[in-house]
Amino acid sequence: MSDSLLKWANDPRTAGVVKSLGLPAPVRLARSKGGYVAQPLTGQNFLLGGSAAGHASDVVRSLLQAAGANVLDSLPPVSAAESEDKGKGGAASPSTGDAFKLHGVVLDATGVRTPDDYRLLYDVFHPLMRRLAKNARVVVIGGLPESLADPVAAAAARGLEGFTRSLAKEIGKRGANANLLYLERGAEDRLDAPLRFFCGARCTFVDGQAARVTRLAAAPAEVPLEQVLKGKVALVTGAARGIGAATAERLAEDGAHVVCLDIPADRDGLYDTATRVGGTPFAADISDPATPGRLVDFLRQKFGGVDVVVHNAGITRDKTLANMKEHLWDLVIAINFRAITAVDQALLAGGVLRSGGRIVCLSSMGGVAGNFGQTNYAATKAALIGYVAAQAPLLAAQGGTINAVAPGFIETRMTAAMPLVPRELGRRMSSLSQGGQPRDVAELITFLASPGAYGLTGNTIRVCGQSLLGA
Amino acid sequence: MNYTNVRRVAIVSANRIPFARSNSAYAKQSNKAMLIATLRGLVEKNNLQGDLLGEVVGGAVMKHARDWNMVRECVLSSGLSPYTPAYDVQQACGTGLEAAILVANKIALGQIDAGIACGVDTTSDAPIAVNPRLQRALMDLNGAKTRGAKLSAGLRALNPGNLKPELPANKEPRTRLSMGQHAERTAQHWGITRQAQDALALASHQNLAKAYDAGFFADLVMPFKGLQRDNNLRPDSTLEKLGKLSPAFDRKGGTITAANASPLTDGASAVLLATEEWARARNLPVMAYFSYAETAAVDFLEESREGLLMAPAYAIPRMLQKANLKLQDFDFYEIHEAFAAVVLCTMAAWESERFCVDKLGLPGALGSIDRTRLNVVGSSIAAGHPFAATGGRVVGTLAKLLEQKGSGRGLISICAAGGQGVTAILER
Numbered sequence: 001m002s003d004s005l006l007k008w009a010n011d012p013r014t015a016g017v018v019k020s021l022g023l024p025a026p027v028r029l030a031r032s033k034g035g036y037v038a039q040p041l042t043g044q045n046f047l048l049g050g051s052a053a054g055h056a057s058d059v060v061r062s063l064l065q066a067a068g069a070n071v072l073d074s075l076p077p078v079s080a081a082e083s084e085d086k087g088k089g090g091a092a093s094p095s096t097g098d099a100f101k102l103h104g105v106v107l108d109a110t111g112v113r114t115p116d117d118y119r120l121l122y123d124v125f126h127p128l129m130r131r132l133a134k135n136a137r138v139v140v141i142g143g144l145p146e147s148l149a150d151p152v153a154a155a156a157a158r159g160l161e162g163f164t165r166s167l168a169k170e171i172g173k174r175g176a177n178a179n180l181l182y183l184e185r186g187a188e189d190r191l192d193a194p195l196r197f198f199c200g201a202r203c204t205f206v207d208g209q210a211a212r213v214t215r216l217a218a219a220p221a222e223v224p225l226e227q228v229l230k231g232k233v234a235l236v237t238g239a240a241r242g243i244g245a246a247t248a249e250r251l252a253e254d255g256a257h258v259v260c261l262d263i264p265a266d267r268d269g270l271y272d273t274a275t276r277v278g279g280t281p282f283a284a285d286i287s288d289p290a291t292p293g294r295l296v297d298f299l300r301q302k303f304g305g306v307d308v309v310v311h312n313a314g315i316t317r318d319k320t321l322a323n324m325k326e327h328l329w330d331l332v333i334a335i336n337f338r339a340i341t342a343v344d345q346a347l348l349a350g351g352v353l354r355s356g357g358r359i360v361c362l363s364s365m366g367g368v369a370g371n372f373g374q375t376n377y378a379a380t381k382a383a384l385i386g387y388v389a390a391q392a393p394l395l396a397a398q399g400g401t402i403n404a405v406a407p408g409f410i411e412t413r414m415t416a417a418m419p420l421v422p423r424e425l426g427r428r429m430s431s432l433s434q435g436g437q438p439r440d441v442a443e444l445i446t447f448l449a450s451p452g453a454y455g456l457t458g459n460t461i462r463v464c465g466q467s468l469l470g471a
Numbered sequence: 472m473n474y475t476n477v478r479r480v481a482i483v484s485a486n487r488i489p490f491a492r493s494n495s496a497y498a499k500q501s502n503k504a505m506l507i508a509t510l511r512g513l514v515e516k517n518n519l520q521g522d523l524l525g526e527v528v529g530g531a532v533m534k535h536a537r538d539w540n541m542v543r544e545c546v547l548s549s550g551l552s553p554y555t556p557a558y559d560v561q562q563a564c565g566t567g568l569e570a571a572i573l574v575a576n577k578i579a580l581g582q583i584d585a586g587i588a589c590g591v592d593t594t595s596d597a598p599i600a601v602n603p604r605l606q607r608a609l610m611d612l613n614g615a616k617t618r619g620a621k622l623s624a625g626l627r628a629l630n631p632g633n634l635k636p637e638l639p640a641n642k643e644p645r646t647r648l649s650m651g652q653h654a655e656r657t658a659q660h661w662g663i664t665r666q667a668q669d670a671l672a673l674a675s676h677q678n679l680a681k682a683y684d685a686g687f688f689a690d691l692v693m694p695f696k697g698l699q700r701d702n703n704l705r706p707d708s709t710l711e712k713l714g715k716l717s718p719a720f721d722r723k724g725g726t727i728t729a730a731n732a733s734p735l736t737d738g739a740s741a742v743l744l745a746t747e748e749w750a751r752a753r754n755l756p757v758m759a760y761f762s763y764a765e766t767a768a769v770d771f772l773e774e775s776r777e778g779l780l781m782a783p784a785y786a787i788p789r790m791l792q793k794a795n796l797k798l799q800d801f802d803f804y805e806i807h808e809a810f811a812a813v814v815l816c817t818m819a820a821w822e823s824e825r826f827c828v829d830k831l832g833l834p835g836a837l838g839s840i841d842r843t844r845l846n847v848v849g850s851s852i853a854a855g856h857p858f859a860a861t862g863g864r865v866v867g868t869l870a871k872l873l874e875q876k877g878s879g880r881g882l883i884s885i886c887a888a889g890g891q892g893v894t895a896i897l898e899r
Contacts, residue, residue: 267511271548280521281550283511298518 003411003427006434026434027175030135030201032443035254036450038225039068040200044103047072049124053111056141059188060106063195069104075128076100102128104137104199109160110183112142113153121163132171137199138178140164141191144212147184157182161210168208168466172431177207177466184214193223193452202447205408205440207431208466213455216392218399220356220451228450230255233303235295237261237286237343238313240269242412243362246438247310250446252277256308259299261286286313287334292346299347305354308449309347311340311361314380316414318373329376336380341387357395358449359402361388362441363460368406369469381406385460392458401457403448408464409435432465480575481757482897483585483750485867486513487740488695489702490855493594496698497737502531502538503545505695505739506591510549512693513587513741517755523552525583528570529741530560531591532858533639535598542589564809565766565893566590567740567862568885572764572895574744585745588866590859594735597639605633641735643779643888645772650779650888651720651810653771655727657778658812661819665726668811669713672731672852675808679849680706687848687875691867703734703855731811736855740863742870758870759881763896765790771890777830780813782892783884784820788831790894798837801844801896802879803872805865808850809886817884848872861885866897873899 009025168178238244239260258279262270274281317328367381409426567590574586612624718725767786769777
């Protein structure tokens with residue numbers, strides 16, 4: 001699972017060789033250890049841009065400040081150290097001691113309603129493009145297109161997606177990323193947790209995404225900033241290894257008691273994970289029709305309910321449709337699709353999912369884009385995109401949310417086993433020129449599982465380093 | 472200390488992996504791997520994940536030095552709360568039953584509400600030790616203070632003659648005789664014939680096979696590493712086939728063969744014991760109750776004093792006296808088949824007026840038992856005998872028999888190395 005190019009490109013002894021060969025030079029991505037902290041943006045310079053017609057700026061300013069950021073309305077003049085650096089063609093480098101560093105930009109584009117308003121995008125970003133630090137964050141906040149009556153205004157809002165994604169591609173080579181939040185009018189106070197996530201190190205592999213922040217789900221009684229899952233019970237399926245194990249670990253770091261589920265054949269991995277995270281193992285085949293009922297009884301008897309459900313268990317059985325055996329088709333549908341809906345139905349019918357519950361489904365890049373030889377797999381993963389969108393309104397009154405995350409190339413045992421060429425292509429064909437870590441997916445899942453993410457429901461968010469596939 | 476309210480001890484659940492002949496299906500398994508799998512099976516069957524139990528007690532007879540805290544290590548991988556304490560015990564083949572007695576006693580006295588007794592053994596992953604001379608040289612090297620002492624110890628450690636490892640053996644340290652040689656002598660003393668032993672061995676296989684076919688073990692034995700049943704089981708064996716084997720321990724005139732003795736075996740078992748209240752609170756039905764236990768030991772240094780494996784013949788009459796029961800007051804007899812000869816010698820002793828009067832100090836013979844109630848679903852000759860796991864197998868099996876019957880009483884007798892015996896009574 002080691003990415004040699006990532007090592008060479010970041011080793012002073014070999015960086016020159018990587019560069020002169022014209023190879024992509026991925027940046028070591030910023031990541032956070034441990035659980036959430038109250039002020040994740042401490043000491044970071046964030047530029048806040050916007051127009052007078054926008055309605056998010058005031059809230060964003062106070063939220064960023066509360067998160068510890070140093071909020072700027074304009075850029076300071078270019079310093080001597082910085083201009084010397086720029087002459088080398090790079091972004092501000094760590095070697096220049098006191099040079100100003102721009103760690104992030106948040107643009108309130110909720111006032112962008114006409115083609116003329118697009119000038120705001122140029123005016124804010126053009127001057128700063130060469131001044132973004134490594135691992136910088138860009139968050140554009142736009143109006144929610146489907147809620148805007150004026151077609152031109154809706155078009156102007158929707159166009160922000162093209163802008164943000166292209167911007168993301170431009171800054172990806174320095175490990176920086178850009179994401180868009182479509183903000184429903186009146187949901188401004190729901191921006192706290194999303195801003196903390198999208199402006200922070202934890203969204204390091206979430207790039208070029210558009211998420212909707214809406215008023216749909218009822219607000220929780222309290223929104224903690226640290227140990228955000230304390231007292232919560234989380235179920236993670238497929239927890240024996242990879243993304244599931246990383247998710248169980250990450251949820252536990254923020255205080256959740258994690259019920260780890262995996263198939264009996266993977267008991268060793270399952271119990272290892274459960275023991276490591278101080279959780280509870282539950283060995284079961286999720287596609288067995290008896291499992292949902294057993295699981296509901298177990299959760300009720302042991303914990304009286306469950307607060308977070310992460311549907312991570314899934315399999316691939318790749319074959320072209322022409323060569324696909326019937327049972328392989330059925331197996332993938334049973335595990336990746338039917339089992340998830342069956343468990344949710346049992347949890348909801350049994351009243352075991354507590355109010356304010358959070359459901360996160362693991363979709364996939366293949367579900368977004370389709371993939372050769374994965375007709376069965378992609379069908380199930382795309383189905384989950386539709387499932388979370390349709391289920392979201394049904395959970396909203398109880399304060400529940402449901403979202404999907406769609407991982408791209410993640411460094412796991414599965415990708416380590418891929419042949420060299422597809423593996424290298426998978427890693428490099430993205431804005432960040434590298435694969436993500438299971439923990440990067442776990443970070444997105446944990447954000448969506450947190451009480452503060454109540455503004456997000458029905459979304460499918462990719463965690464793919466802005467992979468070129470299916471963008 | 473609670474001297475007044477002794478509580479009833481319920482056998483709530485039992486689990487074991489199929490037993491496998493040495494160096495077969497579990498050749499690559501360690502004691503820990505087998506015991507962890509068995510504990511997990513018991514935990515999952517009873518939804519004990521994350522639960523804090525009073526204690527887990529168990530052991531292994533053949534144990535690596537590195538597994539000095541084996542049961543506690545296994546508990547940490549069992550799914551039980553990591554706050555569950557555990558300790559290792561070892562009483563040779565009596566280990567498993569002794570562990571159950573220890574847990575039961577603590578429950579009865581109110582010290583704990585629930586616990587697990589377990590045992591595991593492997594002869595496929597035996598603890599081979601370095602030669603004692605090499606071990607001594609290495610210890611001296613470790614403790615040497617001067618350069619000369621270090622050199623001298625180091626040279627001794629390098630002596631190629633010291634490379635020969637020390638293999639564990641199924642042998643009594645005092646008599647230098649193997650267990651089979653001892654059993655052969657006792658069989659000759661009691662005049663036990665080859666035919667009687669072969670018949671008992673055949674019944675063991677037939678009873679075990681029948682019980683598997685009837686689904687008796689469905690909730691007692693979990694599949695493990697490709698095995699669904701004990702792989703020593705020979706359902707189609709016959710007296711003719713058994714009769715063809717030559718004696719294993721006494722080439723001339725011996726009666727014990729590989730087929731009428733229990734084989735070297737790998738396996739693990741575990742039993743969940745608790746108060747009735749604890750079981751009721753969790754909706755777990757009670758299989759049977761643990762009522763009496765008795766251990767004994769004999770002086771086996773000379774066969775003329777007593778046979779190595781005859782201690783249960785002493786333990787059981789003492790226990791019967793305390794329980795105010797007759798030998799015939801039982802619905803089931805589980806007499807561990809270390810050798811068919813041991814079972815037959817024990818029964819012969821009870822039938823002998825001379826033995827009962829002279830050795831046990833009783834007024835007369837205990838009498839004979841109804842052979843149709845003996846080892847009715849097979850025993851160690853057919854299932855195999857992973858030393859410390861046999862106690863758990865027998866307790867689980869007898870509890871299930873009593874549960875099926877609905878009421879009754881069963882007697883357990885297990886002989887152990889060192890001239891020891893561990894016995895118990897279960898009832899329902």
